[in-house]
Amino acid sequence: MEKMIIQVQQTYSVSLCSSSAYNSANRRRCCLIGVRVSDGVERGATMSYANWLLFPRFPSLSTVSTTCRSSSNWMMRRRESSNDVESSSSSSRSSGRCAAASGSAPPPPVPPDTEKQREVPELQTLLRRFWKVAAPYWSSSDKVQARIQLAVVFALTLATTGISVGFSFLGRDFYNALANKNQEQFTKQLLYYLGAFAVGIPIFVLRYYARQTLSLRWRAWMTKHYMDRYLSNQAFYKIQSQSIIDNPDQRIVDDLSSFTETALSFSLTILNAVVDLISFSNILFSIYPPLFAVLFVYSIGGTAISIYLGKDLVSLNFMQEKKEADFRYGLVRVRENAESIAFYSGEANEMQLLLQRFTSAFKNMSKLLICSRNLEVFTSGYSYLIHILPAAVVAPMYFSGKIEMGVIDQSTSAFSHILGDFSLIVYRMETISAFAAVIDRLGEFDDLLDSSNSERHSDPSEGISLIHSNVKSLPELESNGSIPIEKQQKLVDIEHLTVETPSGTALVRNLSLVINKNEHLLVTGPSGSGKTSLLRAMAGLFSTGKGKIIFHVNYREDNQPSISSDVVDLEVDTVSDKYGELRRPSNRNYKGIFFLPQRPYMVLGTLRQQLLYPIWAEDAISTADGTKPTGSLPFLTQEPNSKHMSEKPSKPTTEDLIQVLEDVRLGYILSRFSSLDTSYEWSSALSLGEQQRLAFARLLLSKPRLVLLDESTSALDEANEVHIYQQIEKAGITYISVGHRQTLYDFHKKNLRISTAEPSSAEPNWSIESINRETLYNL
């Protein structure tokens, strides 16, 4: 691999353009940054704001200011010798924040970087994806407000075009007065000009503000819409465990922001261009009709050349987004796994891995830069020539006295306006290609979320069926309506179950088994045989394979049927309307089944929130000032899920929470961390064993009928393990545990042994036997 050392040439003297630095013909914002590499070759680099921010923090790398340009629509200012960076774009801000926003949730793996150049999607695919991503908002519950705001923005855009036309006439008279040395007329025109500024400028500003506000509102709706689907039907889990697409978080944070902003600005640009074209064509035509022919040939030729020069930009931009997100994610992983890396002394390795990711982003950026540079050479020449071209064409008329000096200025202004309208592709090639990459990434994500949420509606004979049976549906009810004893005892019925990995490798074959109340089951077997995968299948995380898992836990302790529907198939839990406004799927925990994973998950927040997770988590969230957040933006009303409400057990009191901490022998942490409402980074502040006991506290509060424990006591000493199992048995909870420890046999009635499945055999690879403690100890 090529080794790159970047030398510091000058300290961050990156000065960036504000909107006032625009070239009116060019109409683009740009930032210039460059990088000088040690081989002495000076290369400019097109850099995103996030990447630029990361540079100074990278010990062996530093940015150097030379020349660069970026198509992204952000502005920033960095003061020399200061760390103060300001950004005015939401997209750039979000890039910087993405890492922080990831919090301490279990991180998804980054899919392997194949370094393959991505193919440019077809125009038809891009248009379909654009429509699919953009359309839902305009028919959503916020449609009235959205359409009104859009109409206001359009009206303001028309007004600004009218003002531009007015300015062109004012400019003509102003320069005529100047050329004629008519001081009285000049003063009058100057006053008109100033008056027009006073009226016009607020309208320009208002248009910008209205557009940004609408874009923010659209983004907020889309963010919720995407997060809803991402967190439904365990789509986030499938994406993570099967590495289906890269960086979904970046797509939600950065891509959505830049999509809404660019889509709005583009549609207004097109509207503006049409109106401009009509208004200024009259002016230009009245001055000199042949100017039109010159303009037409010039713009068509320019568009063709810029499409040719910028054809690789879409795929390069796509890869750039991915590579930057991968690099940022690498840094997030260092933060998340700080302790493990420090214990391993793995800094050098991490540095190497991070540098690899950065280098990959850098190389792609260099290619992007070369492509941009070629395009830029052309577009700069193209835009500068228009300053002299119209004047050169009409100059003979001026010399012959047919037109005045001011008309030359007006024709240049009209020419540049119309050319700008005809040359949208030339001027915006870089932005269009970056936008196409965003559409591609979002469209891919959207299709994936749709397919994930429609999977449940596919052929039920395929895959593992997960059925929640309610006693009301049982045909064998006694004549008085009560439930037969044997049915009350039955909790889980597994019929001919074959569990496979998502890639299709069989792990458990043809398993049939019944688990009755208090018939605690221990699942054992060699590492990698599929014990956790069996629990995954029972939790609905793995659906590849065949067979049925029927839960009979959906009635209350008092044997009264619960309120939920007769037979609830988890596969059809989520309900979505036309545009996928989802109701959260019914929570497995509300159905009397609880799952404790091997690695305890600590949510961000207070000790109270830890304990109330996941059933009452949303009730426990409060802001820093102690007030309850609404959980939704003012215009995005969150529908209360009445089904949820009725399923939820009543919320534990503070006394219950304190008691349960005592029950799992964690009472001492209350005094150590002052109160239940203290916030900490709990995954670092508590030992693994303490975290496991906290997870058991959640379990005891939730009072399920059945719990699936995946090596959930692996970090506990034997005394605490005994105590915890006694507590859950006392609470009347039936448990299925996965584990390797000999001590676990003491707490279970049956043992399901799974052996590693032979690929060549179709025979069942399991056996079940009762645990006879005496035999066990005699062995």
Ligand SMILES: Nc1ncnc2c1ncn2[C@@H]1O[C@H](COP(=O)(O)OP(=O)(O)OP(=O)(O)O)[C@@H](O)[C@H]1O
């Ligand atoms: N998402 C996945 N894609 C492909 N293979 C997977 C996936 N998840 C698990 N596997 C494979 O399935 C097999 C069984 O994994 P599982 O976690 O169920 O094993 P286990 O018996 O619980 O092991 P251990 O006792 O070590 O925890 C392993 O070989 C694992 O690599």
